[in-house]
C-alpha cells in the first residue's frame with residue numbers, strides 16, 4: 001500500500017506527504033514556527049508540545065534553527081518515561097540534545113516530575129507543575145508506535161480508558177503497559193484535543209500501514225491512535241515521508 005492510499009479511506013486525516021524525511025522536517029518546522037510566531041504576536045507567548053521517540057530528531061534540529069522569539073516559547077512533552085532526566089531513554093534528554101539547541105536554546109522547557117514515590121505521585125506532581133502552561137497550547141505534535149500507541153496511550157494500558165476520557169478532569173496520568181517498557185506519564189486526551197493545532201508525524205511505510213489498519217478497526221482501544229484521530233474536531237494533519 002502506498003501512503004497516499006491513507007487519504008481517501010478516512011475523513012479524519014489530512015495527509016501531507018513528502019518525498020524525503022528532510023523535506024518533511026523542513027515543512028513541519030516551517031508550519032510549527034509560523035504558528036508559534038503567530039501565538040507570540042497575539043498573546044506575547046506560545047506553547048509547543050512535542051513527542052519523544054526517534055522520529056522527531058531531524059524535525060527538532062530543523063526547528064531549533066528557526067528564527068522566532070524562542071525566549072517566549074514554552075516547550076512540554078506529550079509523554080515521558082519515569083526515569084531520571086539524564087537517562088538515555090528520557091524524552092527530556094532528547095529535547096535537551098536535539099530541540100533546546102541553536103536558536104531554540106532560549107526556550108523554556110517544562111519537564112514532567114519523575115522522582116515521586118510512585119507513578120501516581122509523579123502524575124499528580126507533574127499535573128501541578130504543567131497545568132498553568134497547559135491552559136493554552138498552540139501546537140501539539142504527536143508520534144505513533146508500530147503497536148498503534150500515541151502519547152503513552154498504549155494498547156491494554158492500565159489507565160488507558162481514563163486517559164482517553166474527555167470528562168475525567170485529569171491533565172496528566174500515569175500508564176503501565178506491557179509494550180511501554182518503563183512506567184509512563186502522559187497528557188490526557190482532553191488536553192491534546194484542546195490544542196489549537198494537532199499534527200501526527202510518522203515516517204516509513206510500516207507506520208502508514210499501521211495508521212490505515214488502526215483507522216479501519218471497529219474498536220478504537222485496540223490501537224489508541226484511532227481514538228485520538230477520530231475524535232479531533234478538525235482532520236489531523238498527518239506529516240509522512242517514506
Ligand SMILES: O=C1O[C@H](COP(=O)(O)O)[C@@H](O)[C@H](O)[C@H]1O
Pocket residue numbers: 051052053054055056078079080091142143144145146150151
Ligand atoms: O514511546 C514513544 O514512542 C512514540 C513513537 O516513537 P518512535 O521512536 O517510533 O518515533 C512517541 O510518539 C512517544 O512520544 C514515545 O514516548
